[in-house]
Amino acid sequence: MPKPKLISFNLCPFVQRSVITMKVKKIDCDVTYIDLANKPEWFLKISPFGKVPVVQIGEDVLFESAVINEYLDETTPPSLHPSTAIEKAKNRAWIEFGSGLIMSMFQWSIAENLERYDKTYQAYLDNLKKLEDQLGDGPYFNGDAFSLVDAAYAPLWQRQAILDDALTGNVLSQFPKIQKWSSHLLQMPEVTQSVIPHFKDVFLAYIRAKDGIMAHHLSAVTA
Template sequence: MIKKLTLVSHVLCPYVQRAVIALKEKKVEFERIDIDLANKPDWFLKISPLGKTPVLLVDGQPIFESAVICEYLEDTQTPALHPADPLQRARHRSWMEFASATLNAIGGLYGAQDAKTFDTKAAEINSKFRQLEAELTAAGHQGPFFDGATFRLVDGAFGPVFRYFDIFDTIGDFGVFTDVPRVRQWRSALQRRPSVRDAVQLNYPDLLHAFLLKRNSEISRRMQDVAALTA
């Protein structure tokens, strides 16, 4: 029996994007409900013990945490988005955790309060991308995706990582993609993937732009400088 799936989400949450990408790749019908995390409704707090999105309701039964949601979908829906080989599957899961660590580093970048801290965080992200580049090189990566021609869950984990830079690139070159040609190629392929492209609302760039401006951080000031130059 086909179960009713409802995804409770927040419009800017990168982990929500992971779940949406998996749902779209598996061509699963689902309802999406966006909430305001600054004003969480009581019903949401009852289904989300951690108070975070995403939450997937399966016939009303809540599943929380994006990794768990993706694994549930992998267990119940086709096509498979993990490799069949156990070792390769574990490798992919490991790099999905690396994607989460990279998202944390991106949070540190846009939260940096001064130029020195900002540059340090940008260098940290470049270091992570160099580690990723080394992994792709060692694996004989030919693209377009992490595992070659087949889109996997690990690709869905990095789609939201790279999406931040669609906005960041309009602010300036932070040097995060220096000397990582395979990573740049992968990013470009994910930008064109329909499931990744459509994992956010059409006004996502405007919403992220507004969010960053309100941070009162180094990136906010750089955005204001760019706006002043183009005014």
């Protein structure tokens, strides 16, 4: 495989899924950061949805984090999928569920009024409960082996741990299995090294700049 070129935005959890997968698989890649508020023309030409991540492999362009990770998994063994078709299919479904959870958290973090803040928070918690109810003893999603599901959720847990800390909140502690799983993932160097330096500050500054209810809560606890 030619050296992949990853087009990234410094805070994007979906890009981070692919970065983690590449780190676990020891795939070397070049990263180009773009500003999503000011997308370059060359990016719009190659990205069908105008979204990151995009990975260029030679002349080919891949998009959608789950699809990129499947490609990386198929081309660089050993596989990070379970061996049976039924377990693989279930893993893919939970990866998709994780994409919805990432969007739920985002909606909550930028909610501009209290009604929307409460509604998005409750929707997020309800879905976390569904995930909690089907987790086993860990330490990874599938038990003993790290998989693409872990790569898909680690960015969410990293952001949630930062929010719990900054808001003196308790989201993760409401879900003991998720908490155990997330603590395990957040200790992995492939996860801690998958974000930009000072990620926490840049992430919190981004939420503050959105000026929603969460931004006001952040100001209240740091005042």
